[in-house]
Amino acid sequence: MIWNEYHECMDRQRLTELQGERLRDMVERIYFNVPFYRNKLQEMGIEPGDIRSIEDLKKLPFTTKQDLRDNYPFGLFAVPQHDVVRLHASSGTTGKSTVVGYTHNDILMWSEVVARSLTMAGVTRDDIIQVAYGYGLFTGGLGLHYGAEKVGASVIPISGGNTKKQLQLLEDFGSTAIACTPSYAAYLGEAIAEEKLDRSKIKLKAGIFGAEPWTEEMRTQIEQLLGLKAFDIYGLSEVIGPGVSMECGFQHGMHVFEDHFIPEIIDPETCEVLPYGTLGELVFTTVTKEAMPLLRYRTRDLTRLHVETCDCGRTLVRMEKCVGRSDDMLIIRGVNVFPSQVESVLLEMSETKPHYLLVVDRENNLDTLEIQVEVEEQFFSDEVKELEGLRKRISGNLTSLLGLHASVRLVEPGTIERSQGKAQRVVDKRKLK
Amino acid sequence: MIIRQLSVFLENRAGRLTELTGILADNDINISAFSIADTTDFGILRVITGKPELAEKVLKERGFAVKITEVIGIVMRNKPGALHHALQILTDNGISIEYMYAFASGDDRATAVIRTDTPQKAIEVLQLHEMELLQAGDVYQI
DSSP states (O other), rough: OOOOOHOOOOOOHHHHHHHHHHHHHHHHHHHHHHHHHHHHHHTTOOOOOOOOOGGGGGSSOOOOHHHHHHHTOOOOOOOOGGHHHHEEEOOOOSSOOOEEEEEEHHHHHHHHHHHHHHHHHHOOOOEEEOOOSSOSHHHHHHHHHHHHHHHHHHOOOOOOOOOHHHHHHHHOOOEEEEEOHHHHHHHHHHHHTTTTOGGGOOOOEEEEEESSSOOOHHHHHHHHHHEEEEEEEEEETTTEEEEEEETTTOOOOEEHHHHHHEEEEETTTOOOOOTOOOOOEEEEESOOOOSSSSSSSEEEEEOOOEOOTTTOOOOOOOOOOEEEEOOEEEETEEEOOOOHHHHHHHHHHHTTTTTTTEEEEEEHHHHHHHHEEOGGGGGSHHHHHHHHHHHHHHHHHHHHTTTTTOOEEEEEOOOOOSSSOOOEEEEEEOOOO | EEEEEEEEEESSOTHHHHHHHHHHHHHHEEEEEEEEOOOOOOOEEEEEEHHHHHHHHHHHHHHHHHEEEEEEEEEEEESTTHHHHHHHHHTTTTEEEEEEEEEEETTTEEEEEEEEOOHHHHHHHHHHOOEEEHHHHHHHHO
């Protein structure tokens, strides 16, 4: 099943023409409505009329997460606030969130790409889908929700967590599809086994999993535990949210919805555009988005693009699972975490010095984050309650900034390795590669 | 009257305490009394030694987080009710104890080491009740 055959199976020549038209229109919109882009383009001596086809994309400037931070909160919006109908945000690197806005049309476009994605996973109006991504500032829950409604499926907006309720609804409502992070899917699968639920009552046939890295081994494990076919969905809030690309039933990579998001692969050092099939950093230009169009946004995700037509008939390029990051961002339980966020919390607290180590692990399929902080002489108290209080304060501050529980472990001074130049701040024990 | 106690932060790591006692032994520093407060992740060693300044210096040199804490020592008869009597005096005077530990020396005497926020006041009320207090010179060379 293909939701939008016209766009998903478009002749590539026609597709690049469409992308060129949309890019021209986008550059004009941001030139006249976003001072940040107008200044950048003027500095480079580019005027909207200079952009005529997709070939001209490489002349345009990049956008980085730092640009989003510098223009916090609404500086990159290309429409007046009264046209913005939704705001989402993800945690930022130094305390400030990355904010994204949507117009009514943006929500329709987002619903469209998620509807295409769900159709790839075989979800139709006859399905009951449990949306177990978090609802809220995070784009996962609401993104899947609107797309599933567009398909016409019966949507259960249960959000994340509350495992007992999830299992009960799986049984009682007979949910046929579920959308959540892959680690939560594995956790649910193990809970089913532990609670000795009647497997015949579990009707799941498709799982739409994303927002964090996962492996083929995890796919096999989840498929066995939940008795479904597991599909990989990719997205990031800066571009739209989930639904930037999605795996079809052939699972030869994720189809990028190129009529809306133009992908490029660049060398993260030289920023040179690399040919199809080469590993590099993924970059997106959002040609149709109205509220916050981004020009050549650097995702920092490392992957490859393949352009050969898929067995499913779609002509859209396929991206491989991301193999890493060109920065130090970690994805822990679907939440983006930068070591610099931890540093900013420690620097704000007078009792701590920014000597720390993030230890990421996966226990019972759930990611855990432990932050080791050195006890410095000046704040060392010989009373347990003082040190415990300090530990809880650090943990509380980190948890509220990261949006993710972080346990804190106090360690002796000098035990966290100091290195020349770039310090080793992260130990990731999860075996994902 | 004030006794200078060393407080040392210790990670719960095998051999870490042995390393510390080794450093004290190598520097000919005697341990008169000690206790350990432990949590799941770390412990705090409280130790009264001869030469507290030297002990602080050598431990810091070896990377330990060390702090000198002021405590008092109450010397009592080693018999039923003696500790209760001493604590009752502190309680009656509104002095609260952060932590304490005790050791017996010989057959008839015992010492309770007490950490309080108000050590001077504690000393005064205990002396008022003619309690014997541990002298710094009893445990370490000044």
